[in-house]
Amino acid sequence: MFMDDRTRYLLGFDKVLGDLHPSSPFGIKCKSNMKPYMQADAEKLALELDRVQTMRGLIKTQPEIIREIKANLKQIKDIHRSVERCIAGGVLSQVELFEVKNLIFIMHGISAYQQKLRWRMDEDYKVNELPEVMELLDPQHSGIRSFFIYDEYSDRLKQLRALRAAKELALQTLRKQEIAQVEAALGIKLKSTGEVVINKSHTELIKQAAACKSLQQSSETFINITYRIKPDEEMASPMKDIEDLKLQELIEETKVIEQLSHKLGEYGSDIMKNIAAIGAFDLLLAKGELAMRHKAVKPEISDTNTISISKGVNPVVQKELAKRDKAYMPINAKLNEGVTLITGANMGGKTVSLKLMGLLACMAQHGLLVPAEHMSLGLRNFIYISCGDEQSVDLGLSTFGAEIKGITGVIERADQRGLVLMDELARGTNPKEGYAISRAIIEYLRNKLCISVITTHLEGLEKSGVKHLQVKGLDAVDFSRITDNEDISELMDYSLVEVTGESGIPHDAIKISKLMGMPEEIITQAEEIMKKNRL
Amino acid sequence: MSLINLIYPRYKTISVVGTSKNAGKTIAMNEIVAQAEAQGITLGLISTGRDGERRDVLTNTEKPPIFARKGTIIATVEDAVNSMTDAARAGVEILDVTSFNTPMGKVVLGKVVEDGYVEISGPGSSSTIKRVCNMMQQSGAELVIIDGSLDRRASAAPYVSECTLIAAGASLSRSMDTVLQRTKHIVSLYTMPKADQDILKAAEETIEKGKTIIIDENGCSKPIDTKTSLMSGDLIAQSISPDSRYVVLSGSATFDTLRDIVTGKREGLQIIVKDATRIFLNESELFMLSKLGMDLRVIENINVIAITVNPYSPEGYYFDPEVFLRRMRETIPEIPVFDIMQEGC
Numbered sequence: 023m024f025m026d027d028r029t030r031y032l033l034g035f036d037k038v039l040g041d042l043h044p045s046s047p048f049g050i051k052c053k054s055n056m057k058p059y060m061q062a063d064a065e066k067l068a069l070e071l072d073r074v075q076t077m078r079g080l081i082k083t084q085p086e087i088i089r090e091i092k093a094n095l096k097q098i099k100d101i102h103r104s105v106e107r108c109i110a111g112g113v114l115s116q117v118e119l120f121e122v123k124n125l126i127f128i129m130h131g132i133s134a135y136q137q138k139l140r141w142r143m144d145e146d147y148k149v150n151e152l153p154e155v156m157e158l159l160d161p162q163h164s165g166i167r168s169f170f171i172y173d174e175y176s177d178r179l180k181q182l183r184a185l186r187a188a189k190e191l192a193l194q195t196l197r198k199q200e201i202a203q204v205e206a207a208l209g210i211k212l213k214s215t216g217e218v219v220i221n222k223s224h225t226e227l228i229k230q231a232a233a234c235k236s237l238q239q240s241s242e243t244f245i246n247i248t249y250r251i252k253p254d255e256e257m258a259s260p261m262k263d264i265e266d267l268k269l270q271e272l273i274e275e276t277k278v279i280e281q282l283s284h285k286l287g288e289y290g291s292d293i294m295k296n297i298a299a300i301g302a303f304d305l306l307l308a309k310g311e312l313a314m315r316h317k318a319v320k321p322e323i324s325d326t327n328t329i330s331i332s333k334g335v336n337p338v339v340q341k342e343l344a345k346r347d348k349a350y351m352p353i354n355a356k357l358n359e360g361v362t363l364i365t366g367a368n369m370g371g372k373t374v375s376l377k378l379m380g381l382l383a384c385m386a387q388h389g390l391l392v393p394a395e396h397m398s399l400g401l402r403n404f405i406y407i408s409c410g411d412e413q414s415v416d417l418g419l420s421t422f423g424a425e426i427k428g429i430t431g432v433i434e435r436a437d438q439r440g441l442v443l444m445d446e447l448a449r450g451t452n453p454k455e456g457y458a459i460s461r462a463i464i465e466y467l468r469n470k471l472c473i474s475v476i477t478t479h480l481e482g483l484e485k486s487g488v489k490h491l492q493v494k495g496l497d498a499v500d501f502s503r504i505t506d507n508e509d510i511s512e513l514m515d516y517s518l519v520e521v522t523g524e525s526g527i528p529h530d531a532i533k534i535s536k537l538m539g540m541p542e543e544i545i546t547q548a549e550e551i552m553k554k555n556r557l
Numbered sequence: 558m559s560l561i562n563l564i565y566p567r568y569k570t571i572s573v574v575g576t577s578k579n580a581g582k583t584i585a586m587n588e589i590v591a592q593a594e595a596q597g598i599t600l601g602l603i604s605t606g607r608d609g610e611r612r613d614v615l616t617n618t619e620k621p622p623i624f625a626r627k628g629t630i631i632a633t634v635e636d637a638v639n640s641m642t643d644a645a646r647a648g649v650e651i652l653d654v655t656s657f658n659t660p661m662g663k664v665v666l667g668k669v670v671e672d673g674y675v676e677i678s679g680p681g682s683s684s685t686i687k688r689v690c691n692m693m694q695q696s697g698a699e700l701v702i703i704d705g706s707l708d709r710r711a712s713a714a715p716y717v718s719e720c721t722l723i724a725a726g727a728s729l730s731r732s733m734d735t736v737l738q739r740t741k742h743i744v745s746l747y748t749m750p751k752a753d754q755d756i757l758k759a760a761e762e763t764i765e766k767g768k769t770i771i772i773d774e775n776g777c778s779k780p781i782d783t784k785t786s787l788m789s790g791d792l793i794a795q796s797i798s799p800d801s802r803y804v805v806l807s808g809s810a811t812f813d814t815l816r817d818i819v820t821g822k823r824e825g826l827q828i829i830v831k832d833a834t835r836i837f838l839n840e841s842e843l844f845m846l847s848k849l850g851m852d853l854r855v856i857e858n859i860n861v862i863a864i865t866v867n868p869y870s871p872e873g874y875y876f877d878p879e880v881f882l883r884r885m886r887e888t889i890p891e892i893p894v895f896d897i898m899q900e901g902c
Contacts, residue, residue, distance in 0.1 A: 099654075115639040116638050117638055117639055117654055124654075168652045170648070170670060215591075245875070245877065
């Protein structure tokens with residue numbers, strides 16, 4: 023497994039995906055099927071990243087074409103089930119045929135605009151025109167998206183309809199003649215439906231109507247009698263013919279729909295191929311747009327077992343900060359196999375930086391451009407993070423228990439090219455044992471293939487001889503000159519610097535507590551305790 | 558003047574509602590359809606929800622379906638289009654399949670390709686009805702007829718259309734007097750005068766926010782701390798001062814609330830509610846409050862352009878058609894009344 027759901031959540035990859043918006047249901051499906059590219063797929067990943075970069079370029083250089091394609095994508099409804107059913111020999115309903123016709127129109131639209139793009143795209147992304155299918159669904163070549171069981175589908179249907187129309191016209195003429203006759207005879211006007219309502223008080227008229235051979239009583243109330251034109255013998259024959267014709271038409275229409283479905287089924291695989299291409303293109307477009315928003319670059323896929331990030335930005339944190347009108351300070355980091363230790367002031371962004379490393383690696387391996395000035399990445403077999411805000415309560419484990427359980431699981435894979443991120447290792451237990459365990463874990467991991475990054479406050483771990491990065495923190499700040507309520511995040515320098523030799527870990531906790539308004543009494547006492555300890 | 562000339566070309570959408578079941582709504586619709594057809598007007602037909610039942614479920618009386626002419630644009634549902642078994646159905650060309658769902662599938666826009674009976678349907682909410690109406694007009698419908706109803710769910714129909722026809726029928730009550738009075742009441746609620754023009758926008762925004770406020774003659778507004786105006790008349794009444802001019806009520810206007818506000822208030826105080834669906838008053842309550850000097854206004858009212866009468870009830874009784882027609886005209890003199898069941902409409 024590349025990473026578990028918790029790592030995915032903790033790194034913020036879910037949130038990054040939440041900002042990736044394909045326009046069509048097919049693109050959305052492709053997004054939900056996104057898988058990380060593993061070492062064996064390095065070439066494929068490189069190609070994918072190239073494509074995303076190309077797409078980002080196209081969004082910039084040919085925005086009007088991209089806009090048209092997106093407008094087409096947005097109209098798409100997910101009707102792949104209808105197409106599948108059609109391939110399997112099923113019969114579609116009229117509404118489904120309409121939907122297929124629309125999809126073909128949309129495909130033609132996308133295809134036309136794709137051809138205008140300055141990009142020689144792979145077959146997998148190319149939406150093809152399907153003239154044969156179009157011919158089937160638009161036999162009149164009207165170019166109109168509506169659908170009807172057109173006369174063109176069947177000569178017999180055409181004949182039946184023409185015959186019925188002629189019979190109906192003849193019948194209509196006869197009826198009109200009869201109505202005119204009745205109107206002349208009785209001196210009244212009939213409704214266009216051939217009905218007339220007569221009040222019973224008009225006894226003479228009622229008598230006449232009742233005696234009229236061309237009228238029949240259709241209903242009676244206490245006051246009125248409704249008479250209706252009675253079809254004479256001359257009309258009986260066309261009426262029966264019309265009924266017969268309607269029935270035959272219905273049978274013929276059913277046959278037409280059956281044949282049409284079967285013919286469509288023959289082109290089903292072409293339609294499905296286009297559906298796949300639309301999905302792939304749509305997702306690529308969404309990736310390109312995300313890269314634009316992130317001002318991202320194409321990560322360089324390296325053979326070496328290293329990760330190097332320069333001016334990397336955590337897009338999730340950046341987005342949150344932007345809401346509060348604050349800027350994210352980009353981070354540089356070079357990681358090699360074995361262990362890298364990060365130390366630094368509280369509130370120095372160690373956790374955010376740790377997550378950044380995992381998130382950017384994860385994004386790159388999912389074929390996304392990364393928000394950094396430059397990144398090179400030796401592909402990872404897996405990513406794991408052990409981090410403070412895990413919901414370990416759900417598992418009934420203490421903080422320490424959850425941490426150790428997770429790390430134990432991942433340590434077994436230390437011989438692989440993984441990325442293991444541990445925030446505040448052994449934070450949940452007493453410092454002495456915590457130190458011992460941490461030191462032992464570092465010793466175990468230091469010569470392994472896996473890249474491990476560990477943040478810690480524990481004194482002495484920096485002496486274990488592994489690579490050591492430190493948050494610049496408040497080093498440059500003159501504490502005597504700042505007021506109590508100043509925003510620490512404004513003063514903090516989040517950048518990481520590699521330290522060599524025995525530099526110790528920074529002691530900013532008391533200063534920061536003071537800045538954050540901890541009572542003077544406690545601060546003074548804490549400072550005294552620190553002095554005593556040093557002696 | 559004939560019915561169709563009252564409607565077209567002045568209005569492009571009309572809703573048809575009945576005061577009760579079997580009030581003659583479908584007959585009225587068919588009449589408009591026939592008259593429009595005679596003048597060569599391309600129609601759009603849509604219903605607020607489930608329709609096309611050949612029999613009325615409640616009373617088991619025959620409910621005539623709509624006879625549509627070739628070229629008519631209809632809103633219908635997937636199930637109705639896909640049904641291949643009904644020989645009486647009109648052939649329908651599918652123009653569009655909307656994203657609005659009904660229990661019988663998505664709402665489909667169709668064009669009638671040959672004369673015949675059609676099942677019309679439509680979405681339930683007022684905003685979606687409006688959107689489908691627009692789609693039908695874009696497809697060429699010159700006059701859209703909305704088959705609505707006055708029940709609560711679909712009472713939005715009249716607010717979507719430019720004008721409304723009310724079908725009043727004997728089925729409302731065995732007593733003609735009651736039918737006349739109830740019809741008059743319905744009409745007076747739906748044609749309730751609008752609030753003053755200059756206050757409309759502010760009142761509408763207040764109601765959208767779900768607030769209740771009092772506005773004085775200087776235009777200053779005072780919010781009343783009530784979650785709903787139900788049972789809060791007392792609170793509002795206490796906050797009314799001699800210079801109050803408008804009370805904007807977000808919730809329902811019930812008798813108790815209105816009575817509290819009206820009692821002891823100064824002249825010229827307008828009480829404003831959203832529309833008739835928010836007014837819960839019967840005839841005598843409305844009469845009494847009016848006598849007390851209540852000036853109830855709405856933000857949106859309905860343009861009732863005609864009333865049709867159906868003197869027959871499926872329960873087996875009937876009114877004398879001529880008397881019923883004459884008395885309806887006398888009771889509601891301001892609106893043209895037609896008896897389309899009889900001759901000479």
